[in-house]
Amino acid sequence: MKRRQLLASAAALGAMSLAIPAFAQDEKLKVGFIYVGPVGDGGWTYQHDLGRQAIEAEYGDKIETTFIESVPEGADAERALTQLALAGNKLIFATSFGFMDAVVNVAAKFPDVKFEHATGYKRADNVATYDARFYEGRAVIGTIAGRMTKSNKIGYIGSFPIPEVIQGINSAYIHAKKVNPDVEMKVVWVYSWFDPAKEADAAAALIAEGVDVFMQHTDSTAPLAKAQEAGALGFGQASDMANFAPSPRISSIIDNWAPYYIKRVGAALDGSWKSEGTWAGIGDGEVVIGEITETVPAEVKAEAEALRDQIASGAYHPFTGPLKKADGSDWLAEGAVASDEELSGMNFFVEGITAQIPQ
């Protein structure tokens, strides 16, 4: 008797679970995200998740969002993307450079699903790319770093030696050098986007070499915690990281993805979505300079804000000649500015940076 009841209830359960998808057949647009780190990283992934929350707030019950966090770059990304596509997501955002090939592969298998890949360069009919001109922000914080260093040694914690990161290092160095000709740039690559212990060790290594102001292109707040302990200065990266203000965090580069996400989801909803490459900067509000704290003297703050406004209005491009490459060869002539194409393939340091790019 008991067994029969069990079987009956199991059958009922089965029927129920079969019934659920039928209820779910409505016109909601399902939007999926894969993140390279946890949403609680306080940096890069956190900002993308704020973008996801912004589209939920904007479109309410017209859409439904899901995310998969801490997806490793590589084969596992294909699994995660496939999973999202099979679950009925029609617009999928992949928010790390290393997801590029996985996105292209999965997109080929799901032609009716729209994909958006952050910071990549491979597009297809159903794959759009989007990026932010982080180097514009680097110019501003590089200026602050050049002014604030007492040891004339500034540091940079790099993730992977890819164009996006190299642009930032060059831009920061050029503008630090402009305000402080004696400045020297030290670069450490950690080969990870998110590894708090290693990022903290990298910060400690820079500090041990005499660096007193550093920037980072990794996702956690660990370097700032290290800076605080050692009395060095740093900047919020990707997110404002305001709980380290006013010192060691003296300013920040904030990635504001919400406007872009709202625009693209809107386009997917009204059917006007098409594959394109977007590269927006300070002027578009996608790169935001966080509050410059009172640790920074007023005249330095004014100088940095003036540079920010010049970049925003388009009056000044952070890569304006004359500039030479680190090997001494000419790159940009007097007054010439780098093209987007050159920037997106940047694989060299500018003159003055003695560190090598690992090959």
Add this chain to the structure above:
Amino acid sequence: MIDLTTLIPMLMAASTPILFAALGELIVERAGVLNLGVEGMMIVGALAGFATAVATGNPYLGFVAAAVAGAAVSMVFALLTQVLLANQVASGLALTMFGLGLAALFGKAYEGIKAPAMGPGPLGLNWIVWLGLASVPAIWWFLNRTRPGLILRGVGENHDAAHGLGHPVRRVRTGAIAFGGAMAGIGGAFISIAIVLQWTEGMTAGAGWIALAIVVFSNWTAPGVLAGAWLFGGVTVLQLRLQAAGVAVPVQLLSMAPYLATILVLVLISARQKFSRRAGLGAPGSLGQNFHALR
């Protein structure tokens, strides 16, 4: 070129988390249990330690709490493998995932909070680093010079024989698992309290897996674990320091050096076993096998 007086303390601090975790796992494996849940126990310890340190303002209390929390989650594994006789590999992997998820869930409230400062101990290194170092001879002595250590090794080498001699195999193993959990918890807490100085989800970032590799590298000996931890920690710190000093180093090559060394050690040990018939691979005879008393 690189100041050794700053390099060596950095190396010792960087290797402390994996030293604790690997010493704990050494005891577990010497008792014949393979617990792949080190990463999960570490992250639980990282959170519990951090939360306690923040709540009490005392980082050392944080380490105590981390040890308790690590041991507590390891009891899930002990229940599965020692009482219910579940597969150890699967249970260990499950423990890792469970720990990562559990810590992420409860860690939300601790994001963005800073750890209380830890006063430096001798040579500018805090007391936990020295505790880790002191654990190495202590564990060596326990394993090789004490009767309980002998029983633990016996249980790991041949659990049927140990059972025949009247030793409580499953109780010994449960105790070893608890110790391993406590050590992994302390190692994890060292990352959150002493290295990163805050809680971040997923912050152990694979340290538990390195600890497992180190136990193999050590050939299941305590001094070998220390050597392995310093090698892994040392390479990480050294390559960062070399880069910061502006030396062009092949980062990828240097980063894979400890793994290459592990493979090399394994090859050398098994070759010695083959050709000299002397001491062979130090892996305990009953490693990874569940024990079920038939009589």
